[in-house]
Amino acid sequence: MALEDHLLTEARNPRTTEIDAVGALGIVQIMNDEDVKVVEAVRAEAENVAKAVEWTAERFRRGGRLIYVGAGTSGRLGVLDASECPPTFSTPPEMVVGLxxxxxxxxxxxxxxxxxxxxxxxxxxxxxxxxxRDIVVGIATSGRTPYVLGAVREAKKRGAATVGVSCNRPSLLGAEVDLDIAPLVGAEVISGSTRLKSGTATKMVLNMITTGAMVLIGKTWGNRMIDFTPVNEKLRIRARRMLRELAGVDDARAVELLAACGGKLKTALVVELAGVEPAEAESLLEAHGGQVRRAVEAKKARANAS
Known part of the structure; x- marks a missing residue:
């Protein structure tokens, strides 16, 4: 029996054997029913995904990188997630990379x-x-792609943290990496078409890793993306609006704060909310992992204690 015969992702789905006979609406309903299972499969891996989030944030704090490695759909999803980080979180393009x-x-x-x-x-x-300083995430739905296995082995030799994302367990990839994430979504709607449920699960996991890590390193306050420097009019308007909404200032004060802080929204927020000068605001942010909420709370706690 071939190795592929043991892979969950290559199995034949008994619920879709007559998908070619049910019409467009039937196809959509079958696919939707199968996709519901993806959420639970990812939920079952929550603790492992959370560990990957923490590891990634820790590498970012040390100036390291998150490097995705994959082939086919898996590789495309890694490149997609990496390419969306700079416009979403104002990160340098070398911070999250997709191979x-x-x-x-x-x-x-x-x-x-x-x-x-x-x-x-x-x-x-x-x-x-x-x-x-880096973390390398190998993505291979089958858990056995040689290109990915070679990459994670080399990464481990170099001391990088390694994570595997697949939809089979046990797997060759899972045995190679420091952390194995394997949402078991089951047989695909179309046998072996892992761009479907497996691809959806993979994208969910990658979204969680980058978004979670960015939150942990202070790229957001609540659900607002605040770590950006307003380099054009659209962003200047956004920065002033956030200062008005989050710090309760008028537009004139928002303009004044941004000017005093070199256009840095996070610094301006700490200046206003903690009642400090820009230099102290920068120090507070550095001491509290770049998180505005913690920086402001720490300053207020010290003031209340004195």
């Missing part, structure tokens, strides 16, 4: 055989000078 077997061409077309070369995966990690 895909076959390179940029593989984003829009299948590069035959690219995923089967473990040496290429290892070489690409070496070329990035991965160190113990």
């Amino acid at each position: 895909i077997a076959g390179g940029q061409k593989a984003l829009t077309r299948s590069i035959e055989g690219a995923e089967d070369d473990a040496d290429v995966g290892a070489a690409e990690i070496a070329d990035m000078n991965v160190t113990d």
Whole structure:
């Protein structure tokens, strides 16, 4: 019996054997029913995902990187999540990176055989000078893609934290990494089409890792994205609006605060809410992991104690 015959993601789904006979609405309803299972599969991995969030935030605090490695759909999802971090969280593009077997061409077309070369995966990690400050997340729905296995092995040699995201357990990937995340979504609607439930589960996990880590390092206050420097009129308007809403100031004061803080919204918020000068606001943010809420609360606690 071939290895593929043991993979949950390659199994035949008994609930979709007649999907070609139910019409458009039937197809949609079947797919929706199957997708409901994805949420629970990801929920079952919550503790492992949370650990990956914490590890990633810790690497970010040390100036390290999050590096996704995958092939095919898995690789595309990693590149997608990485590419959305700069516009969403104002991060430098090198902070979250996506590597895909076959390179940029593989984003829009299948590069035959690219995923089967473990040496290429290892070489690409070496070329990035991965160190113990970084975290490498290997993404492989099957849990056995050679390109990904080669990458995580090289990353471990270099002292990086390694995480595997797959939809099979046990798996070769799970055995190689420091942390195994495996939402078991079951057989796909179309046998072996892992861009469906497996892809949805993978995207959910990757979203949680980056979003959670960004929250932990202070990129947000509540559910507001506040770590940005207003470099154009749209962002200047947004920064003033957030100061008005979060700090309760009028627009003139918002303009004054941003000017005094070099346009840094987080600093301006701490200046107003903690009643300090910009230099002290910067120190408070640095001492409290970049989190505005903690910086303000710490200053108020010291003031109340004195």
